[in-house]
Structures are given as structure tokens and as C-alpha cells.
Amino acid sequence: MIDFGFDKIALIGAVALIVIGPEKLPRVARTVGHFVGKAQRYVAEVKAEVNRSIELEELQKMKSQFETAARDVQDTVRSEVQQASDNLSQSWNDASGGLGQGLANASGDASIGWTPAPPVYQHPGKHWRLKRGAVPAWYKQREGVRRHVQSGAARVARFRPPKTGGAAR
Numbered sequence: 377m378i379d380f381g382f383d384k385i386a387l388i389g390a391v392a393l394i395v396i397g398p399e400k401l402p403r404v405a406r407t408v409g410h411f412v413g414k415a416q417r418y419v420a421e422v423k424a425e426v427n428r429s430i431e432l433e434e435l436q437k438m439k440s441q442f443e444t445a446a447r448d449v450q451d452t453v454r455s456e457v458q459q460a461s462d463n464l465s466q467s468w469n470d471a472s473g474g475l476g477q478g479l480a481n482a483s484g485d486a487s488i489g490w491t492p493a494p495p496v497y498q499h500p501g502k503h504w505r506l507k508r509g510a511v512p513a514w515y516k517q518r519e520g521v522r523r524h525v526q527s528g529a530a531r532v533a534r535f536r537p538p539k540t541g542g543a544a545r
Contacts, residue, residue, distance in 0.1 A: 396404055516523055
């Protein structure tokens with residue numbers, strides 16, 4: 377870039393003072409400073425955009441490398457599991473081959489395996505709509521705690537003395 381030292385800036389300022397004049401120089405200097413600031417911000421934004429694009433390319437490259445590595449590991453694990461499963465089934469067939477023949481011949485039934493009945497769902501029998509408190513009902517009854525809410529009229533009617541049947545006035 378262009379390299380300005382203090383002596384070059386002082387020379388430019390002296391020439392600008394002579395050419396522009398002392399009245400207009402502060403306004404021109406402010407305008408020039410404003411444009412220089414805009415230019416610096418624009419250059420900084422371009423640099424930041426270039427850095428972001430470079431980082432994005434690097435991240436995409438790393439992502440593809442990780443994906444290929446994960447795919448390779450997955451394929452390796454899958455092949456190892458398949459090989460182990462094949463070996464296990466082969467050894468199971470080798471071990472149970474003679475046993476299955478002997479049992480089938482002895483009982484006359486070719487099916488050896490026993491399969492249990494599938495589980496049956498049983499409802500837990502809870503009444504989930506009923507409100508249940510933490511304090512048991514027997515404790516509330518023993519302590520005299522009211523369990524049912526009554527209106528005032530129902531409470532008066534409950535404790536009103538019974539009417540006598542045949543008494544006339």
C-alpha cells in the first residue's frame with residue numbers, strides 16, 4: 377500500500393492550506409477523513425469476507441474428510457459384525473446339528489424350539505380419575521377432618537333436630 381510518513385502528511389497539509397484556504401480547510405479535512413474511514417471499513421469488510429470464505433472452504437473440506445472417515449468406520453464395523461454373526465451361526469449349526477437330528481428322530485417331531493406365548497396386557501386397575509390425597513382416609517376419620525364439603529343449608533339440615541310425627545298445635 378501507499379506509505380505516508382509524518383513529513384509527507386505535513387507537506388500535503390501545508391499545500392492544502394495554501395490551495396484551499398483556512399476557512400474551507402476544516403470542512404474539507406472532515407470530508408476527507410470521512411471518506412478515508414469509509415474506505416478503511418470497506419477494505420476491512422472485504423478482508424473479513426475473504427477470511428470467512430476461506431474458513432468456510434476449510435470447514436467444508438474437514439466435513440467431507442470426517443464424513444468419509446465415519447463412513448469407513450461404519451463399513452468396517454458392519455463387516456466385522458456380519459462376519460462375527462456368520463461365524464456364530466456357523467458354530468451354532470455345527471454344535472446343534474447332531475443334537476437336533478437325535479431329538480427329531482427320537483420324538484418324531486422336527487420342531488425343537490419352544491416359543492413362549494406373547495405377553496398379554498393387563499390393566500393396572502387404578503382409578504386415575506379419583507383424586508387421592510397423601511393423607512389416608514382412616515387417619516382423617518380418626519382425627520375428625522371433614523372429607524366432604526357441604527353447603528351451609530345442607531349442614532343446617534343435617535344437624536336440625538328431627539320432627540315429631542303426630543303432635544298438633
